Amino acid sequence: MAFGVFVHRSDSIYDDSPAERYQFPSQYLSRVRNCVGDWVIYYEPKKVAETRGYFAVARVRQVIEDPSTAGMYIALIEPGTYLEFINPVPFSGAEGPVERGVLNDAGRISGRAQSAVREISAADFNQIISIGLAEATPILPRETIEDEPAMLRDVREPFVFQEEERTRIDHFSSRIVRDRVFRRLVLKAYDERCAITGLKLINGGGRAEVQAAHIRPVEANGPDTINNGLALSGTAHWMFDRGLISLSDDLEILVSRQANDPDSIHAVINRSKRASLPGRLADRPHPRFLAWHRDHCFKW
Numbered sequence: 001m002a003f004g005v006f007v008h009r010s011d012s013i014y015d016d017s018p019a020e021r022y023q024f025p026s027q028y029l030s031r032v033r034n035c036v037g038d039w040v041i042y043y044e045p046k047k048v049a050e051t052r053g054y055f056a057v058a059r060v061r062q063v064i065e066d067p068s069t070a071g072m073y074i075a076l077i078e079p080g081t082y083l084e085f086i087n088p089v090p091f092s093g094a095e096g097p098v099e100r101g102v103l104n105d106a107g108r109i110s111g112r113a114q115s116a117v118r119e120i121s122a123a124d125f126n127q128i129i130s131i132g133l134a135e136a137t138p139i140l141p142r143e144t145i146e147d148e149p150a151m152l153r154d155v156r157e158p159f160v161f162q163e164e165e166r167t168r169i170d171h172f173s174s175r176i177v178r179d180r181v182f183r184r185l186v187l188k189a190y191d192e193r194c195a196i197t198g199l200k201l202i203n204g205g206g207r208a209e210v211q212a213a214h215i216r217p218v219e220a221n222g223p224d225t226i227n228n229g230l231a232l233s234g235t236a237h238w239m240f241d242r243g244l245i246s247l248s249d250d251l252e253i254l255v256s257r258q259a260n261d262p263d264s265i266h267a268v269i270n271r272s273k274r275a276s277l278p279g280r281l282a283d284r285p286h287p288r289f290l291a292w293h294r295d296h297c298f299k300w
Contacts, residue, residue: 001034001035001036001037001038002034002035002038002119003035003038003039003040003041003119003120003121003122003125004031004032004034004035004038004039004040004041004060004117004118004119004120005040005041005042005043005054005099005117005118005119005120006018006022006024006040006041006042006043006075006116006117007042007043007044007045007115007116007117008022008042008043008044009044009045009048010044010048010281010282011048015066015068015069015074018042018056018058018077018082018225019058019077019082019223019224019225020076020077020079020082020223021074021075021076021077022074022075022077023066023069023072023073023074024072024073024074024075024116024117025071025072025073026071026072026073028073028115028116028117029063029073031115031117031118031119032060032063032073032075032117033063034119035060035075035119036060036061036062036063036075037059037060037061038059038060039057039058039059039060039081039125040057040058040059040060041054041056041057041120041125041128041129042054042055042056042057042058043055043091046091050280052085052088053088053089053090053091054085054088054089054090054091054098054099054128054132055084055085055088055089055132056082056083056084056085057081057082057083057085057129057132058077058078058081058082058083059077059078059081060075060076060077060078061076061077061078061079062075062076063075063076064076079221080178080218082223082224082225083178083181083224084181084185084224084225084226085132085133086132086133086134086135086181086184086185087131087132087133087134088132089128089131089132097109097113098124098127098128098131099113099120099124099128100121100123100124101118101119101120101121101124102118133181135180135184175218178224179212181224182212182214182224182229183211183212185212185226185229186212186213186226186229186230186231187208187210187212187231189226189229189231189278189280189283190210190230190231190276190277190278192208192210192231193210193231193276194210194231194232194233194236194276195230195231195232195236195275195276195277196230196232196233196236196240196245196253196268196269196270196275196276197233197236197268197269197270198270198271198272198276199233201233209233209234210231210232210233211231211232211233211234211237212229212230212231212232213229213230213231213232213237213240213241214228214229215228215229215230215285215286215289215290215292215293216228216289216292216293220292220296222289222292226278226282226283227282227283227284227285227286227289228285228286228289229285230275230285235268236268239265240293240297241297242297242299243256243297243298243299244256244258244259244265244299245265245298246290246293246294246297246298247275247285247290247293247294248290248294249287249290249291250274251274251275251277251284251285252273252274253269253273253274253275254294254298255269256298256299256300257299257300258299258300259299
């Protein structure tokens, strides 16, 4: 097994869904197979507008031939392992590339940096993860602060990748850690503003009074991705989870005809009657997740 880097563009021509699958040509087959059972970091090239650099981590479950495209393969991602970074990590820092393995013996960037799939050393992996998941200030949901195990409170602690300690990386699958990171990502994308009411409320302690809601719940195999999330006030979150409100594919706010007080619901919806959205297109609710919510949660 080996750590790896998968290059992915938000405007990719490949049939990718980073939280679920990564499509690649046969020339990278042996490299991807080396990563099966281990973790990879997703990287978006500098040429992409608003590039995120190194932006997520996930574990590869298996590799299969693409049944729809000859000569292509698919790396299937283990469900529940994809995790986006709080801080996208740029390719280069003050001391050069953060991924030192792309340098040649002369200390210059080699052609290896152009490979769409490449192995990465444990040291480089550790460095990127430490930067990507570092939290300047905690933004934990209040109900988890007291119950959170001390060993999970600080994701800034560097990981030591000695062979006997590799199991520590399993903390990426901890629901506490994933909820914390998901909350921070969604609130940042929505500028801490409720997508339904449009309100941005900050309490006396400086905390945003808004929650991060999954559109397709984790229990229904919904990923911890920004485009499967909404920033919602407590009341809006409750109504969304119970199917009293939903969103159309063009982000119009839908109100259930089964609601006992629809006038009051309409009164708290923002004036545009459409969801407030993140600025970055790739962060906006994906139609696939919205369709799932309308089909399985919304009370028409």
